[in-house]
Amino acid sequence: MNFANELVLWYHQNKRDLPWRHTTDPYVIWLSEIILQQTRVEQGMPYFNRFLAAYPNVTAFANASEDDILKLWQGLGYYSRGRNMLKTAQLVRDEHKGVFPSAYDELIKLKGVGEYTAAAISSFAVNEARAVVDGNVYRVLARYFGIDEPINSTKGKKLFQQLADAVLNKEEPGLHNQAMMEFGATLCKPKNPACGICPVSLGCQAFKTNATTQLPVKLKTVKVKERFFNYFLVLNGNEILMNKRTGNDIWTGLYDLPLVETDTLLPAHEIVTQPLTLHYFGPNPQVEEVFGLQKHILTHQRLTIRFIKVKNQPVYMEPDWFYTDLENLEKLALPKIVFIFLTNFFKFENNSLFSN
DNA sequence: GTCCAGGTTT
DNA sequence: AAACCTGGAC
Structure with missing residues (x-):
């Protein structure tokens, strides 16, 4: 059994019951994914519920005003996400007859949808074989394979995307992607990872060399x-x-x-x-x-x-x-x-x- | 208080 | 490569 399939087994036993995991509607998945960008599940959840209640479909979203959207978004941060969502919803209403796209190549054209989000929506909605690479996946791959290439360098980003593509389960890409991220979010955490109960610790380079706290490597920057x-x-x-x-x-x-x-x-x-x-x-x-x-x-x-x-x-x-x-x-x-x-x-x- | 986490755009 | 926000951990 390979590393990725072990994580899928683990996922079946340990996944959280989250509202956006009960749908294959690309609009609802898009809503959840944009809200969860740069945002913790606990913080994003009430926003997701309020947005879905206010705008049950993409046309309803598209017909809102920017003030309405930003007001619902208030407190969530990174407000360009809300502004971009409105532009995208209007484009879907006007150019896609209100049918939210589910193919990666269409999704990636939308404002506010980058590689991660396009892979997430297409794999969750229609099982398109696209590997997600978010902060969790960087961490899981860096530790398991013992990679110290910085995850925020241009070279590192390419390397990790290639690795994620290589380990992707192409039969069940949606499940695979969920499992990788859930594992990173709840077990292979940034601090105090639960290596003691980890199903793949014996194959994990970072665990074997006691390097979990050093990985992943990130170039620090940011002049304030x-x-x-x-x-x-x-x-x-x-x-x-x-x-x-x-x-x-x-x-x-x-x-x-x-x-x-x-x-x-x-x-x-x-x-x-x-x-x-x-x-x-x-x-x-x-x-x-x-x-x-x-x-x-x-x-x-x-x-x-x-x-x-x-x-x-x-x-x-x-x-x-x-x-x-x-x-x-x-x-x-x-x-x-x-x-x-x-x-x-x-x-x-x-x-x-x-x-x- | 200080540090850190987290995707997309320009 | 730099800019964008807030909240949680310590």
């Missing part, structure tokens, strides 16, 4: 840029001044507050004298309250954020600024940190709209 965000909280009656984020920056398509960004950490009283602040609020911004500094970490950026409540209304409005009442604010997709701040602020103000 520091940014300093000063958000202005401006209320007018029962309305709040918001900004819609556009362009190529973080959180595109989401909503935040009027912003003055600086290159260095400045004390709040100096923010108020920044040229941009004066441009927005006139010569005498009336600061009512300064909220404490908060850190927010993204992949390549470390944000230091403070919120400043001002009494006067702006004398200049950016084109993407608008006032909205609290009822409508609830419908807007906000970055996590802005959502938490506003929720707490209005809860403190005893506004029932934000009291959950």
